[in-house]
Amino acid sequence: MLDLFILVICGAILLGGILAVTVSGTLVASVSAGAAGLFASLGFLLLGAPDVAMAEAAIGSGLGIFIFLYALKKTGQSGRADE
Amino acid sequence: MTGRSIHVAVSLLALAGLALACARIVAGHVEPVALGELAAGYMRLSPEELTVPNVVTGILLAYRSFDTLGEVAVLFMVAASLGPLLQPMDGAPAPRPVRPMPPASEIVESGHHLLMPFIATFGAYVILNGHLSAGGGFQGGAIVASGVGLFMIVRVGTPVDTRALSVGESMAGVLFVAIGALGLVLGGGFLDPRILPGGELGRFVSGGTIPIVSALLGIKVAAELSVVLQRFRS
Amino acid sequence: MIGLPVSTLLIATGCGLIVLGFAAVLLHRNILRMIVGFSLVDTGVAIVLVASGYVKDGTAPILDADVTPDAVFVDPVNSALAVTAIVIGFSVTAMALAYAVRLYRLHGTLDVGAFTEGRG
Amino acid sequence: MIQILASLLILLGSFFVFSAGLGLLRMPDPLTRIQAGTKATTLGALLVLTGLSILHPERLLLYLLIVAFVFISNPISSHALARAAARRAARDDAASGDASDPA
Numbered sequence: 449m450l451d452l453f454i455l456v457i458c459g460a461i462l463l464g465g466i467l468a469v470t471v472s473g474t475l476v477a478s479v480s481a482g483a484a485g486l487f488a489s490l491g492f493l494l495l496g497a498p499d500v501a502m503a504e505a506a507i508g509s510g511l512g513i514f515i516f517l518y519a520l521k522k523t524g525q526s527g528r529a530d531e
Numbered sequence: 532m533t534g535r536s537i538h539v540a541v542s543l544l545a546l547a548g549l550a551l552a553c554a555r556i557v558a559g560h561v562e563p564v565a566l567g568e569l570a571a572g573y574m575r576l577s578p579e580e581l582t583v584p585n586v587v588t589g590i591l592l593a594y595r596s597f598d599t600l601g602e603v604a605v606l607f608m609v610a611a612s613l614g615p616l617l618q619p620m621d622g623a624p625a626p627r628p629v630r631p632m633p634p635a636s637e638i639v640e641s642g643h644h645l646l647m648p649f650i651a652t653f654g655a656y657v658i659l660n661g662h663l664s665a666g667g668g669f670q671g672g673a674i675v676a677s678g679v680g681l682f683m684i685v686r687v688g689t690p691v692d693t694r695a696l697s698v699g700e701s702m703a704g705v706l707f708v709a710i711g712a713l714g715l716v717l718g719g720g721f722l723d724p725r726i727l728p729g730g731e732l733g734r735f736v737s738g739g740t741i742p743i744v745s746a747l748l749g750i751k752v753a754a755e756l757s758v759v760l761q762r763f764r765s
Numbered sequence: 766m767i768g769l770p771v772s773t774l775l776i777a778t779g780c781g782l783i784v785l786g787f788a789a790v791l792l793h794r795n796i797l798r799m800i801v802g803f804s805l806v807d808t809g810v811a812i813v814l815v816a817s818g819y820v821k822d823g824t825a826p827i828l829d830a831d832v833t834p835d836a837v838f839v840d841p842v843n844s845a846l847a848v849t850a851i852v853i854g855f856s857v858t859a860m861a862l863a864y865a866v867r868l869y870r871l872h873g874t875l876d877v878g879a880f881t882e883g884r885g
Numbered sequence: 886m887i888q889i890l891a892s893l894l895i896l897l898g899s900f901f902v903f904s905a906g907l908g909l910l911r912m913p914d915p916l917t918r919i920q921a922g923t924k925a926t927t928l929g930a931l932l933v934l935t936g937l938s939i940l941h942p943e944r945l946l947l948y949l950l951i952v953a954f955v956f957i958s959n960p961i962s963s964h965a966l967a968r969a970a971a972r973r974a975a976r977d978d979a980a981s982g983d984a985s986d987p988a
Contacts, residue, residue, distance in 0.1 A: 454775075455774070458774055458775065461778050461812075462782070462785075465782045465785040465805050466785060468785070468802075469785050469786075469788055469793075469805075474795065474801070478801050481804055481805055481808075484808060485804075485808050488782075488811070488812055491778070491812060492812075492847075494771065495771065495772065495775060495815050495816055495839065496826075496838075496839035497825065497843075497847065498665035498825050499588075499666065499845075500811065500815055500844050500847045500851070501665075502657070503669055504808070504811065506674050506677060507669075507673045507756075507851055507852060508804075508807070508854070508855065510677050511676060511677060511680065511855060512858060514763075518760075519866055522763075523869045539792065542788075542792055545787075546787060549783070549787060550780075553784060554780075556776065557776055557777045557780055560773050560776055560817070562771075562772045562773065562820075562821050563819075563821070564821045564837075565820065567840065570840040570842055573842065577841075584828040584829055585826070585828075586826040586827070586828070586838075586841040587841045587844045587845050590842060591845045598849065599849075602853060605853060606856050609856040612863075616860075616863040616864065616866075616867055620867075620870060620871070636964070636965070636968055639961055642961035645957055646961075664827060665827065667848075669848055669852055670848075732828075733830070752852075756855075759859050
């Protein structure tokens with residue numbers, strides 16, 4: 449049962465990473481990178497590192513997306529598929 | 532567009548090499564059944580010498596606290612250099628006008644009044660209980676900074692006072708280094724936490740200077756991350 | 766499920782994330798997409814770092830009241846290093862984003878081709 | 886008996902959270918997605934935490950705090966999301982009058 453849970457978490461991390469690389473909009477890409485970080489913090493919890501899990505959840509996926517969104521706003525491409 | 536296709540081909544080749552190296556790492560990995568010598572030493576020494584049950588905090592704030600100081604210095608340099616980097620430039624072509632953000636609605640504003648005490652209390656709890664349970668200066672500081680981020684979303688027009696934050700941050704940094712120097716004089720080395728009595732393992736007042744250093748680190752990290760957010764917002 | 770230990774699975778995931786991040790860095794032309802790739806590499810490195818310190822059936826290295834005397838602990842050094850790596854990764858991302866914003870203000874574009882091509 | 890009741894509550898809560906995820910995938914536009922996501926997850930979290938507090942009555946205060954936090958933050962965040970989505974939809978309608986090339 450726990451094995452299945454770990455497999456699901458690994459799949460979710462990789463899915464977030466693949467979406468962050470392949471999707472066409474920068475906004476969606478940065479949010480899915482943050483989602484990968486959030487699932488990674490679940491993985492840290494399973495690996496017995498709650499300190500790292502808290503740091504990743506608060507810094508890596510919380511504040512990281514925050515500054516990405518402000519940078520997207522400053523460069524005027526918040527949303528529609530660019531390129 | 533041959534240059535582009537050559538670029539893609541070389542990149543794919545490099546990625547294949549990286550993937551091969553990673554596959555070798557994964558294939559060669561064996562899950563250990565016991566701790567290494569260094570880790571076992573830390574697990575034994577941290578409760579005995581420092582009276583700190585959370586060994587990760589013990590490593591971050593006592594055995595390797597010089598690293599932590601350097602890391603906070605890196606954060607400080609980033610926060611300081613973002614100001615000139617993100618300022619509007621004189622000679623550059625005028626940037627496209629960014630649409631101003633609409634003010635937050637009444638529901639979000641009232642909710643922010645309700646939630647802010649929760650977030651601040653939780654951040655302070657995580658900072659101050661870093662030596663007893665999971666958490667510490669970095670994590671709690673990030674939680675407080677995310678509360679500041681909520682404030683920034685709700686009060687669109689109000690800038691956060693970066694100068695006051697810098698003053699508080701510098702005071703915390705000076706006190707951090709002063710405690711470290713005190714350890715050099717009274718204890719066994721820079722940032723030695725044993726200059727205060729250790730106390731009983733697992734009590735709130737224990738671990739020598741580690742709770743104080745953790746609180747200072749939390750103030751520093753929260754202020755620096757808030758300055759980073761404000762620089763990106765302005 | 767498939768017989769592999771927990772840490773091997775998560776090391777594989779972290780390595781996959783590193784490769785994906787470098788793919789984004791190498792193949793995208795938009796600078797912001799490259800920075801997204803670098804933050805993926807950050808996350809992957811943290812996962813590999815923590816997973817390589819996992820001990821079989823280990824618990825968190827916190828000696829509070831409900832720890833049995835014969836408990837096995839996870840390597841605390843890797844956890845401490847990973848916390849450091851995450852905070853430094855955040856500040857590196859912030860610097861990179863600031864430079865991207867500055868480049869956009871100077872040239873009006875985020876395409877790397879505009880900065881390299883035409884200069885030989 | 887008590888354990889069966891608690892497990893049933895947790896199962897029901899998980900079903901609601903699952904249906905929220907299904908709604909996020911299947912609903913056609915942002916506003917209906919937010920509606921599916923918020924209501925079902927709030928109820929699901931309440932049911933799961935009720936079941937857990939029957940199983941562990943000594944942690945009741947902690948679960949009450951979590952329920953309070955979810956009940957404050959979940960509607961507020963989805964309200965902000967819905968407002969942003971409505972604004973964007975209004976702006977797109979206004980923009981589609983002169984420049985009709987969304988590609």
